Amino acid sequence: MKEVVFERSFDPRRCRHLLDGRTSVLHCHHYSTLYTQLADDCTMLDARGLLARVAAETFFGILSSLLRKHALETPAERLAAAERYYAFAGLGKLKILSAGPETGEAELERSHVDEGWIRKWGRRDSPVNFITQGFLAAAFAAAFDRNPLDYVVREISSIVSGADRSWFQVARG
Amino acid sequence: MAIDRKRIIDALSKVTVAGDENGLIPAFGVLVNQLPADFWNGFAQRLTHLVDPDLREAAELLLVNAAHECGYHTGYGIITSEEWKAVVAPMVEKAPEDVLHGAVAVLAAWGWANAEIVELVPGERMVVRAYDYYEADPVAYGRASRPQAFMLRGVCAAFMDLAYGGPYDPTGATGLRTFTCAQTKGIECGDPYGEFVITRAKA
Numbered sequence: 001m002k003e004v005v006f007e008r009s010f011d012p013r014r015c016r017h018l019l020d021g022r023t024s025v026l027h028c029h030h031y032s033t034l035y036t037q038l039a040d041d042c043t044m045l046d047a048r049g050l051l052a053r054v055a056a057e058t059f060f061g062i063l064s065s066l067l068r069k070h071a072l073e074t075p076a077e078r079l080a081a082a083e084r085y086y087a088f089a090g091l092g093k094l095k096i097l098s099a100g101p102e103t104g105e106a107e108l109e110r111s112h113v114d115e116g117w118i119r120k121w122g123r124r125d126s127p128v129n130f131i132t133q134g135f136l137a138a139a140f141a142a143a144f145d146r147n148p149l150d151y152v153v154r155e156i157s158s159i160v161s162g163a164d165r166s167w168f169q170v171a172r173g
Numbered sequence: 174m175a176i177d178r179k180r181i182i183d184a185l186s187k188v189t190v191a192g193d194e195n196g197l198i199p200a201f202g203v204l205v206n207q208l209p210a211d212f213w214n215g216f217a218q219r220l221t222h223l224v225d226p227d228l229r230e231a232a233e234l235l236l237v238n239a240a241h242e243c244g245y246h247t248g249y250g251i252i253t254s255e256e257w258k259a260v261v262a263p264m265v266e267k268a269p270e271d272v273l274h275g276a277v278a279v280l281a282a283w284g285w286a287n288a289e290i291v292e293l294v295p296g297e298r299m300v301v302r303a304y305d306y307y308e309a310d311p312v313a314y315g316r317a318s319r320p321q322a323f324m325l326r327g328v329c330a331a332f333m334d335l336a337y338g339g340p341y342d343p344t345g346a347t348g349l350r351t352f353t354c355a356q357t358k359g360i361e362c363g364d365p366y367g368e369f370v371i372t373r374a375k376a
Binding site: 010012013014015016017019022023024025026027028029030031032034035037038039042044045047050051054055057058059061062086087088089090091092093094109110112115116119 | 182183186187190191192194195196197198201203204205206207208209210211212213215216219220223224225228231232235236238239240242243246247250281282283284285286287288305307310324
């Protein structure tokens with residue numbers, strides 16, 4: 001498996017962190033869970049779907065650059081790079097269990113969003129990890145040269161609801 | 174004022190941040206993430222531009238409020254952290270004013286903005302200028318009709334809450350939202366810098 005290294009730098013003139021040349025910012029679980037809560041509560045539009053779509057499109061761009069830069073050819077290499085990026089970004093420990101161009105499954109052993117939500121507000125019955133739903137769509141699309149918005153990702157069980165790990169089902173819609 | 178902004182930015186921007194064996198970044202008393210600015214901007218911009226125009230201000234306020242609450246808790250985590258004690262605390266001669274200057278320097282080190290305090294009336298008012306900030310990036314052409322640095326608005330108000338809003342309250346029931354912030358200039362609006370005026374919230 002090819003090793004994927006993330007290049008970080010700080011531009012002191014602009015006060016910007018760059019990760020592989022893109023502006024990257026540090027935020028905390030308060031910010032990510034408050035954005036998630038905002039999306040969850042928003043009655044103005046489908047903001048949950050919007051948050052997942054923005055995640056899918058953004059991370060697809062990141063992962064596509066990554067696989068070009070490191071010449072990652074196989075789905076296994078590409079999916080491993082996605083898992084590694086997810087962890088590097090502090091989003092948690094993601095494991096893609098099975099994957100093909102049409103369907104797949106993934107589990108989350110540790111989760112920034114779920115654990116941040118529990119720290120802040122405690123458990124709840126329904127899933128909140130819209131960011132990871134989008135990330136998985138991006139990972140599958142990058143792995144199989146598809147459009148990230150083609151994938152439907154459902155969170156079947158969730159750490160935020162008391163499960164040991166979150167479990168996601170992925171299908172091309 | 175003994176706060177050496179450049180030294181703080183230099184030291185704290187180099188703090189190594191990467192997910193641990195669990196893919197988590199516990200630091201400053203919170204779980205940190207490092208995500209592309211495009212992600213945060215993409216959600217904020219599309220949310221505020223997709224809602225009915227009558228609801229745009231309400232959507233903007235939701236984003237400001239999220240940042241305000243985040244800035245309050247994370248700001249407290251920062252000014253009580255080991256990193257702060259090692260780098261910034263030795264420079265603090267006059268609290269809470271020096272703490273505020275230090276906190277704005279940390280804000281720059283986190284990559285939120287190249288910003289500084291240009292006016293501070295203790296307990297009453299602060300003006301922050303940001304010469305570069307990621308929330309201005311979505312406007313690649315022309316000028317936005319409204320300022321769009323929702324995160325900076327919320328965080329600047331939160332820093333004043335921490336300085337002058339009473340003891341830190343982990344529940345946020347008191348102390349939080351004792352100040353409010355108006356963005357009076359924006360790079361995204363064609364101004365040379367963003368300007369944020371923080372004043373006491375009206376009861």
